[in-house]
Amino acid sequence: xPFSFTLMETLLFILYPAALLRVRxxxxxLLLHGWLVLDSAFRYGRVPxxxxxxxxxxxxxxxxxAFLAFRWNRKRDVAGPLVIALILAILAGSWVSPVMRGPLxxxxxxxxxxxxxxxxxxxxxxxxxxxxxxILFLRGNAVQDEQDQYRCALLGYALFSLAxxxxxxxxxxxxxxxxxxxxxxxxxxxxxxxxxLYLHARLVRGWxxxxxxxxxxxxxxxxxxxxxGVGLLMKSSHEF
Amino acid sequence: MKNFFLSLKTTVWTLFxxxxxxxxxxxxxxxxxxxHGSMNDQLLFQWVSETAVLHPWAASWFFLSLAGLAxxxxxxxxxxxxxxxxxxxxxxxxxxxxxxxxHIGFLCILLAHFLGxxxxxxxxxxxxVEMSARLPDDRVLFLNDLRPQIDSRGSxxxxxxxxxxxxxxxxxxxxxxxxxEPLFYKGMGVYLKSFDLQDRPIAxxxxxxxxxxxxxxxxxxxFIVGATMILLLKWNRA
Numbered sequence: 001x002p003f004s005f006t007l008m009e010t011l012l013f014i015l016y017p018a019a020l021l022r023v024r025x026x027x028x029x030l031l032l033h034g035w036l037v038l039d040s041a042f043r044y045g046r047v048p049x050x051x052x053x054x055x056x057x058x059x060x061x062x063x064x065x066a067f068l069a070f071r072w073n074r075k076r077d078v079a080g081p082l083v084i085a086l087i088l089a090i091l092a093g094s095w096v097s098p099v100m101r102g103p104l105x106x107x108x109x110x111x112x113x114x115x116x117x118x119x120x121x122x123x124x125x126x127x128x129x130x131x132x133x134x135i136l137f138l139r140g141n142a143v144q145d146e147q148d149q150y151r152c153a154l155l156g157y158a159l160f161s162l163a164x165x166x167x168x169x170x171x172x173x174x175x176x177x178x179x180x181x182x183x184x185x186x187x188x189x190x191x192x193x194x195x196x197l198y199l200h201a202r203l204v205r206g207w208x209x210x211x212x213x214x215x216x217x218x219x220x221x222x223x224x225x226x227x228x229g230v231g232l233l234m235k236s237s238h239e240f
Numbered sequence: 241m242k243n244f245f246l247s248l249k250t251t252v253w254t255l256f257x258x259x260x261x262x263x264x265x266x267x268x269x270x271x272x273x274x275x276h277g278s279m280n281d282q283l284l285f286q287w288v289s290e291t292a293v294l295h296p297w298a299a300s301w302f303f304l305s306l307a308g309l310a311x312x313x314x315x316x317x318x319x320x321x322x323x324x325x326x327x328x329x330x331x332x333x334x335x336x337x338x339x340x341x342x343h344i345g346f347l348c349i350l351l352a353h354f355l356g357x358x359x360x361x362x363x364x365x366x367x368x369v370e371m372s373a374r375l376p377d378d379r380v381l382f383l384n385d386l387r388p389q390i391d392s393r394g395s396x397x398x399x400x401x402x403x404x405x406x407x408x409x410x411x412x413x414x415x416x417x418x419x420x421e422p423l424f425y426k427g428m429g430v431y432l433k434s435f436d437l438q439d440r441p442i443a444x445x446x447x448x449x450x451x452x453x454x455x456x457x458x459x460x461x462x463f464i465v466g467a468t469m470i471l472l473l474k475w476n477r478a
Contacts, residue, residue, distance in 0.1 A: 055397050104365070105416075106396065106398045106399070106419035107419045109398075109419060110419075110420045113418070151475060153304070154470070154471055154474065154475075155471060157467070158464070158467040158468065158470075158471050161463060161464065161467060162464055165460040165463075165464065168456065168460070169457075170420070172453060173420045173421070173422060174419070174420050174431075175431070175433075175446075176362070176422065176429050176431045176446050176448040176450075177356075177448070177450065178352075178450075178453065178456050179353065179356075180280050181269070181276065181279040181280055182280075183265075183266040183269050183270060186262045186263075186265050186266045186269070187262075187266055189262055190262050190263060190266075191257050193255050193258050193259050193262070194255075194259055196255055197252055197255040197256060197259070198397075200248055200251045200252050200255070201252050202253060203248055204249060206250075
């Protein structure tokens with residue numbers, strides 16, 4: 001990994017906290033981060049979403065972009081400290097993870113894989129932002145936070161469903177089946193069931209408000225376990 | 241009883257139950273590899289009749305999940321029928337239709353799994369170059385050539401296996417198998433899983449026919465259409 005690249009990655013730890021002063025000040029960090037992702041893509045000739053380092057880095061970028069989109073019109077936002085802390089924690093996780101160099105394994109060279117993985121991590125970022133809005137709602141009972149959590153979860157759910165569908169198409173072309181019985185697939189379905197539950201529970205009288213907001217937080221913990229925990233603890237089809 | 245199946249609380253608690261069951265499954269699968277190892281290698285109903293019923297504890301999560309999915313299916317159908325039968329107004333037409341489209345998509349995906357679990361076939365075997373293998377429906381698969389693609393650093397970058405399908409003695413399809421590039425013929429897919437180049441090139445092939453594949457794709461498309469409609473309609477109402 002070139003020294004200049006590492007230096008610019010370090011710079012992200014300084015640029016992202018600028019969003020604490022004003023939401024739109026996250027833009028320089030996002031531009032630099034986006035450029036690093038693109039640079040990595042061109043350098044290795046592949047989508048830079050292989051391995052924990054790449055994917056955590058992309059998750060942090062997607063979380064920052066989602067935060068900017070949701071709170072664009074705010075000068076300073078109470079969600080800022082939580083989102084920035086989460087971004088920095090994810091970036092730190094990315095930093096300590098090993099770098100995956102070299103070309104993609106042949107089976108990963110398809111647009112279906114790229115769409116599957118990009119949409120998965122964008123939806124993870126939206127679920128993360130939904131959890132942050134859930135924490136804010138539990139603390140302050142601001143209706144805006146509850147509504148933003150719902151929007152994040154709904155958009156995340158739609159994109160996550162699309163990611164699962166693209167993953168199924170890819171699996172059908174690569175292995176002859178759109179579904180494999182492995183712990184990773186079971187946990188992916190758990191995530192999908194959980195957010196289906198969240199969206200339905202919001203319609204049940206008496207469950208709206210704090211119970212559903214708490215669900216949005218639990219959902220992100222399940223997402224993170226599915227992403228990190230299952231990969232570490234269980235064997236699955238998502239190992240290449 | 242109708243109220244039970246019509247209740248949103250039934251949906252929520254069934255989903256919660258399924259989450260717990262799948263959690264149990266993710267623990268039991270690696271703990272009982274001898275039971276679950278063949279789950280992806282054969283049709284699911286075949287695995288159930290030959291393996292799962294002999295190990296009811298290890299496969300308990302699977303049987304429980306079938307019960308949960310059956311309850312969710314009835315709940316989904318009853319709720320959707322009730323929603324469609326209710327009074328309609330022009331103002332909320334799309335908002336009432338969108339969840340039903342999602343539900344129909346979900347049911348199609350479940351139907352796909354059901355069809356794929358019981359019908360069709362899943363065959364695997366090794367075939368040397370210039371040899372053929374018999375397939376169901378009076379078909380024959382002939383392996384014409386097998387070429388690995390290796391870059392200047394010695395890394396495997398791909399592979400190409402030329403195959404021909406004969407039906408009733410007639411040449412009906414031919415193609416080159418590669419990574420993510422199977423050959424399809426009348427719902428049957430031929431896949432190159434791996435290969436061996438030691439003495440004589442041998443392809444390890446898989447031949448599948450999954451009658452659920454179309455329904456999975458159709459259901460997925462409906463699901464996404466419905467979800468997109470909900471997203472657009474509810475975004476500003478939230």
